[in-house]
Amino acid sequence: GAVVSQHPSRVICKSGTSVKIECRSLDFQATTMFWYRQFPKQSLMLMATSNEGSKATYEQGVEKDKFLINHASLTLSTLTVTSAHPEDSSFYICSAAEGYQETQYFGPGTRLLVL
């Protein structure tokens, strides 16, 4: 089946630093990748949608200059949290869709803790 990996699985950083999270589709080409964040006991909130080779589309309220998304290839998307603050601490999950398939395949998530 379709497998999506994320790296790192968890990261602890100091306030003010930048953190990069990678999302890879391992056995399929992901035309579209999605980035979500999830707070404890809450649902997934879509942050942005990215298509390979084009700029990401951000959801309302998500700062594009703070959450930089790069979808450089059909198997890799990165999310960089710039100048991270404690309120950015969350569970970040990516997902990928192949072609125009409706099903999204999710990565295992990255737990970010900003001190």
Add this chain to the structure above:
Amino acid sequence: SQKIEQNSEALNIQEGKTATLTCNYTNYSPAYLQWYRQDPGRGPVFLLLIRENEKEKRKERLKVTFDTTLKQSLFHITASQPADSATYLCALAGANNLFFGTGTRLTVIP
């Protein structure tokens, strides 16, 4: 904007019984709806997709119904097992994305 509600935050049932989870939505008419399973600290895993013109979809012990008049989907797990314990999320299709409910945490008691 669309609103998605899953009937309860938590549901406990006895092993062997049928678990029924509810997803209600308003202000929206999705072309399809999906159900996902999420284990603690993990990403969601796709289970089933049901389209607006389908009343019911089955997969092994899972069954999903979709009532576009009531704006409701029901998710059933028959002959439940402790291994079915997880959070189950419903997701409605947007133009190019999914809108997720808050999930129901199911616990199957041995």
